[in-house]
Amino acid sequence: MARIDVNCDMGESFGVYDIGTDEEALLELVSSANVACGFHAGDPSVIDRTVSLALRAGVAIGAHPSYYDLRGFGRRAITADPSEVEADVLYQLGAVAAFARAHGGRLAHVKPHGALYNQAATDEALAQAVARAVARFDPNLVFVGLASSPVMRRAAESQGLRFAGEAFADRRYEADGTLVSRREAGALIGGPAEAAAQAVRIARGHAVVARDGSSVALDAATLCLHGDTPGAVANARAVREALDAAGVVVRALAR
Amino acid sequence: MARIDVNCDMGESFGVYDIGTDEEALLELVSSANVACGFHAGDPSVIDRTVSLALRAGVAIGAHPSYYDLRGFGRRAITADPSEVEADVLYQLGAVAAFARAHGGRLAHVKPHGALYNQAATDEALAQAVARAVARFDPNLVFVGLASSPVMRRAAESQGLRFAGEAFADRRYEADGTLVSRREAGALIGGPAEAAAQAVRIARGHAVVARDGSSVALDAATLCLHGDTPGAVANARAVREALDAAGVVVRALAR
């Protein structure tokens, strides 16, 4: 029986700035929530609220650490020293884990955010720095990273961590398993139906159709749904219903 | 046999800004280190280094949470909502605890910093917010606060926490047990010898001489040494040697 985790980024409001107003609706559709840690988004009050909501919804909590870059929402590449990145990630894991603990839960996984995710997918030293921080904090945490990144997978496994490859229902792939850049046409998959179909293929371990028409296999343990795009909830609901209809079990990651 | 904890604020460097270069010398003289959490001072790399040094020196680690105010070093009073303060403190406890854990240690106590300490000494709602954060994170943590503050003591105890009253070797007291304001002459005690004598009186549970000549009893479980003043190490050494010579056992706080 096919099984997959479904994750979504959450807790991205800051101070008076409110985004992600549909988080309660999304929490009914996903099995894991990646909680912003205050470096690219989120603040302690937002983390408190988000963690509380997720636990009440029975959704597994993960930390979503980032470069310290509120202005750029963590999307700007920064040439930081790996030891600095390691300390930054450890700091963020601890901060979010404190709220999980305060609400009677625990941290289940870690997924780097934005530029840190993208850079760690190809930069060995950076991926190792993130993995070291995770392993130092709690070796039972699952490291979520790009399914097609051997760099991330190796980094996680060399630290004794479980690696969970992540795939995207609504992004189109290149033949080598990387994502079509958002700067190019065709980066995003058209509508809910097509995204749902790709989600089911991924969950079943079937290959997806790459941009050039070829087939590409993704070794994915978790599917990412986007919460911050127009129509996010409708899209997420379509994906989730398709997974349910196909008999795919949606369940949080576990060591 | 008299016994007391000796604590010092540490980890207050930030990025390229280096202060507290005498931390290794101070660590040989104290039993507890209050580690800045990144809100008024410190950054993840500094916390990493400070926690590692403290553990290697056999010094107990505490979190030193503050208002978010790097510019003002946490010394500016801010009228923050108690629920916001609670979340801020929880965030900081988790962040520093992550480094303690990563280095094989654990957090032992929490001491609010600067304006948060001063405001919580008299503001019931604020003191409760800090105590709630501490208790939610770990009820075994000791809450360090102003020895003469019934507000802080009550807040800690109402949350089931051990309260450890803090006294100062090098600060002069008013007759009511509050500190002479730094803005007034005579706030600081003259030299190492006088500070050492006051330290021994406090450790033995004897009254100290207040500014007006009266005697004031301080129910103190921990003595604060300042690390950021000129001659800090010499001062600290004088205090520690006087405590040792008087047969006072210097030992970290414990639940």
Next chain:
Amino acid sequence: MARIDVNCDMGESFGVYDIGTDEEALLELVSSANVACGFHAGDPSVIDRTVSLALRAGVAIGAHPSYYDLRGFGRRAITADPSEVEADVLYQLGAVAAFARAHGGRLAHVKPHGALYNQAATDEALAQAVARAVARFDPNLVFVGLASSPVMRRAAESQGLRFAGEAFADRRYEADGTLVSRREAGALIGGPAEAAAQAVRIARGHAVVARDGSSVALDAATLCLHGDTPGAVANARAVREALDAAGVVVRALAR
């Protein structure tokens, strides 16, 4: 003929966080825009865009300086040293003025934001610090402050600045000309019609009806419209139409 300025706070988005989407609509209704300077809201790109829009709409540009407090949107009182506040305000004036200049315009007025506004309305030293910063930067700038604050008025005038008293169409007043606190019922005026009526009374120099039913005269040169409340544009339009219908000339402040 009655004449008044109508001002609105603007440029309060930050990074990916978008608020104030109705700014273009509001710019057609006001004569002055108070542009957030990056301390409580706004960032350089937002300031650039806001200043450009305001100038294109023929709206006068003012700086809206604040305490450095992005997390609290500048609404939290901070006990900052007046000389520090003076430097902070000067910094923010220069920053916003640079964009006015770059777009071929100039800064016309300064209105402190949030907690800085509220504190300066009663704290002489703080009001003087703000006024000194304004006068040092450009003595032709108009200082906008609470109409019923003699403290602010005196501070401005003692620095040789023109003071423009500000009144609120949609806030209810106490008998002494201060605003009913937002924490109390009846702080906000019910609907567009009542706000519009109060606006016209203020513009004509007539007294408004205070909470206790008494009459209170406000020496106001500018009316503040809120842009961040639900129905802000509808409210602003009602006020503006009432002013126009009453023959009140809406015109920006000038030295």
Next chain:
Amino acid sequence: MARIDVNCDMGESFGVYDIGTDEEALLELVSSANVACGFHAGDPSVIDRTVSLALRAGVAIGAHPSYYDLRGFGRRAITADPSEVEADVLYQLGAVAAFARAHGGRLAHVKPHGALYNQAATDEALAQAVARAVARFDPNLVFVGLASSPVMRRAAESQGLRFAGEAFADRRYEADGTLVSRREAGALIGGPAEAAAQAVRIARGHAVVARDGSSVALDAATLCLHGDTPGAVANARAVREALDAAGVVVRALAR
């Protein structure tokens, strides 16, 4: 008669963090001060003090804008959008210029800091963004950049700005006029005597000896002295005395 400007970075303290305590001594040796603008270092109070000191010493004031990166002191490369960089630079120019104006002076030049300097030396779009910000603010400002960077020179000149090539007395050059990376041995020139000799050669327009022994000509209008290294003042004094002894006129840049 040979003539050159001598510049030094200043105003890099922040809050309680004090660096650059020798600034008054350095101000007697240089003709231009590059004032940190609060993005990588400095805060409004520090800028106020630094600008005041520089003007009193008769030293020309320049802005030293940076990426927003206090933690990394502006030394970390960030992949920011050029339009964002343009707005950031404009903001910083305005902020520092406000203090120059408040003290009765004016801004004379702009020199990007750290990673922004290094990236703009080779990245055309970035160099253009900086130059556009400078030109929009004040076309009489001099753009200070790496002497051997045609990218920066072109960017400045295409915006109608005067470009002033910068050379370093205490850094060794590669044969192509770039600096030997600080990560390599031999990046820094040994002692004051050798630095002074290189300074005189540069001021006279003579070639300097590159790392490989070849001669390299630097079209430099300004010499940078470092203020934050041990022995900075002694080094600066040696350079200045050598320039004076060689009859080189040290004078600030001017349009």
